[in-house]
Amino acid sequence: MKKTLLVITLPISFSLLSPAFADTLVLTSTDVAHGKVMSKAQVFEGFGCSGGNVSPQLSWSGAPEGTEAFAIQVYDPDAPTGSGWWHWQLVNIPKHVNSLAAGVGDSSKNMLPMGSISITNDYGVAGFGGACPPEGHGTHRYQYTIHALSKKLELPEGASNALAGYMINSHSLVSSTIEATYER
Template identity: 75%
Template structure:
């Protein structure tokens, strides 16, 4: 085998092994499932919706080396806003934590890990805001994502969802998404 083919083969193996290690972070839930419709417990209460507004239980494993904190986001790319809809952003989850209880997105319940910070969602509340797509708009996708962060994020007290999203992505070592559906 000539040297250039050997180098190309080694480079391909290196790329595949890096991709495999980057994909080791995984996210699961006992409350919602990838590709399935969420129950009314995860529907917002307000804006004409009457659900439980309960953030789902989430667990993750396989954090990449160098992880210093985690962030959880919930985002609806199908919201008719032109920019989607941030339902939840919880940052600075300690690196020792690997799950959130159902309801951790409710600031009043104080179930979020100590040291973590709830960012104001697009409903204007710091915490989880459930699904509430317009009636007859069809199924919306709700992307729950865990990000392994290279550092804890230092954000202003009233950081926007866009700023939080930017900083999360700028310091993400890897992520895993569970995409659930909802319609009214």
């Protein structure tokens, strides 16, 4: 007796099979690129560094369902502090916002999206602080990360970078990072 194998194919969307790929948050920038050296525009002005201290243009897409806000983190894990260096943390970016223009991180310009909160960076300023690795210390990595948050964060006034980071990570649905470099 001959056996016949019957194969039935159904049109199934790949996104239905893999929910992890259904919403993929992607961070892009016209000013910084993954694996590339940052320009002087994103270098701090002070602490022996001479740059523009301009936060880069950032855009994102692919936020998952349930996103209630966004947070941006800019971090140097190579700073010789024992805990890295926080260059910028911006929380509670409204869920309808999907880009930030270059220079938004300058708190004196009052350009942040309504309701967003800049955490005081490790330079002691509530806003963006550019790259400024110690001279001769080698190449440092600067991680620009966008997080889609499940809720707006409730942070006390003067919250530390550690507390902000904890709350961001506790409520992050998904994130995307551009890791640029700089040395002097």
